[in-house]
Amino acid sequence: MSLKKVVITGMGAISPFGIGVKPLMEGLYSGHSAVISQKSEWEEQVKDLNCWVGAPVKETLPSKSIPRQYRRTMGPTAIMSLLAANEAIGDAGISESILTSGRTGVSFSSSTGSAESLTQYFREYFSSASLKNISSGTFFQVMSHTCAANIAHALNIKGRVISPDAACSSSTQAIGLGYEAIKYGLQDFMLCGGSDELDAVVCGSFDLLNATSCRFNDKPTETPRPFDRDRDGTVCGEGAGCIILETEESAIRRGAPILAEIIGFSTLSDGTHLAQSHSDSIVRCMENALENSNLKPEDIDYINAHATGTIQGDISEAGAIRNVFGDSGVPVSSLKGHMGHTLGASGALELAASVRMLNDGILVPTLNLIHPGEGCEGIDHLMDIRRIQITTFLKNSFAFGGINSILVIRRYFKRND
Amino acid sequence: MTEQEIAERVKKILIKEFELKEEDLTPEASLYEELGLDSLDSVDLVVALEHEFKFTVVRNLDEEKIRSIRNLSDIHRFIIEKQNTLPQASK
Numbered sequence: 001m002s003l004k005k006v007v008i009t010g011m012g013a014i015s016p017f018g019i020g021v022k023p024l025m026e027g028l029y030s031g032h033s034a035v036i037s038q039k040s041e042w043e044e045q046v047k048d049l050n051c052w053v054g055a056p057v058k059e060t061l062p063s064k065s066i067p068r069q070y071r072r073t074m075g076p077t078a079i080m081s082l083l084a085a086n087e088a089i090g091d092a093g094i095s096e097s098i099l100t101s102g103r104t105g106v107s108f109s110s111s112t113g114s115a116e117s118l119t120q121y122f123r124e125y126f127s128s129a130s131l132k133n134i135s136s137g138t139f140f141q142v143m144s145h146t147c148a149a150n151i152a153h154a155l156n157i158k159g160r161v162i163s164p165d166a167a168c169s170s171s172t173q174a175i176g177l178g179y180e181a182i183k184y185g186l187q188d189f190m191l192c193g194g195s196d197e198l199d200a201v202v203c204g205s206f207d208l209l210n211a212t213s214c215r216f217n218d219k220p221t222e223t224p225r226p227f228d229r230d231r232d233g234t235v236c237g238e239g240a241g242c243i244i245l246e247t248e249e250s251a252i253r254r255g256a257p258i259l260a261e262i263i264g265f266s267t268l269s270d271g272t273h274l275a276q277s278h279s280d281s282i283v284r285c286m287e288n289a290l291e292n293s294n295l296k297p298e299d300i301d302y303i304n305a306h307a308t309g310t311i312q313g314d315i316s317e318a319g320a321i322r323n324v325f326g327d328s329g330v331p332v333s334s335l336k337g338h339m340g341h342t343l344g345a346s347g348a349l350e351l352a353a354s355v356r357m358l359n360d361g362i363l364v365p366t367l368n369l370i371h372p373g374e375g376c377e378g379i380d381h382l383m384d385i386r387r388i389q390i391t392t393f394l395k396n397s398f399a400f401g402g403i404n405s406i407l408v409i410r411r412y413f414k415r416n417d
Numbered sequence: 418m419t420e421q422e423i424a425e426r427v428k429k430i431l432i433k434e435f436e437l438k439e440e441d442l443t444p445e446a447s448l449y450e451e452l453g454l455d456s457l458d459s460v461d462l463v464v465a466l467e468h469e470f471k472f473t474v475v476r477n478l479d480e481e482k483i484r485s486i487r488n489l490s491d492i493h494r495f496i497i498e499k500q501n502t503l504p505q506a507s508k
Contacts, residue, residue, distance in 0.1 A: 135461050135464070
């Protein structure tokens, strides 16, 4: 069986910087933080949080642009997913006949389904001990595959629908599975990505594990601080990212703009701890991704790190990068200092941003990284914008549940026929 | 409550909850073919009617009547019938 080359031809984003890939890149290139205080929004919902900051999508979503018969089964996470998918479809110039051909699939994920709808559901249930007043659409908003299923429904997609729920690794894993579906000839097009909502209860889940930042509640833009010595935890964000994958031959035939090529993927279990990815398991995942791409460490010229700003997680990732890449000087940055940890969306949003950086010849530094912390030193941290033409990069994502996922992306070079 | 009052209140529900256009809401308009509602909407419509008209739909007693509802006039008739079965005090 001949393996297909898989290329990226479209991208869409809903991020704490706004609606669309353009505001995402403007936010990142300007070096601004999208983190703000959430205290007034959250204190009535959860009274005893330690972390009161977050990175919400501040613009009102154009939800009404989605017809009611589709919108009624969507919470904010599915709405953001569909809006990001629509942008990516427009970017790739994909027609309705392609979407409905059966050769197009969806691989899209979130951590929990709609947190807002889930909260409303249980508020009603616990206050009345009845489900009678729950609307018929609520289950479809809450279910774990709400993003993938609602995208497929709204776009009349008839190919495979995959929803790998893998917490913060969700969208990187979803893109990887979409990549494999095309590589092995099972589909010609895949709409891939992930989404999550910012919600007090979601932040609270990280809070009770002591994984959130709590010392910067009065100066939100200074946190999270990936790899920095003063980091004290992560900050939750929200959004959705969509990446359109298709075969190289299809993209060439359609005359579609090819933004990059995916050349490898690895997703492996840590196997030792549910809450902390051990450095050794990250090493295994990076080595596996390199092997899957037939590359050596020296072939990688940028790593878009997972680094969320937690004490232990950043040390594990930095240690793994040192271990695999030695003193090769590969530049590393995390985008979570700018827009917090967008959870199930983070892999897709950060991949979309990295693909744009690849094409723009600009690498964004890690915001709030001033002094690399103990255990995080010894790698080439990007601390200022770097103008550099890169060819191949890694996108790292690690999740609660011990799920590590890494994509290998390369600048697209036209094949010689 | 007159049938006219019932019809107005049903219209308001259909406009607010199901984003239908007032001009489409004729008594003969088919809920499914013409107004585009479906089985999920029918679940929500029943809940909305229960709230608005203060009655309870009992599945094993009312299911056939609910299933036979095809247009707005059928809804009006169903509401009148349900209200007639309510105890006088709560009418």
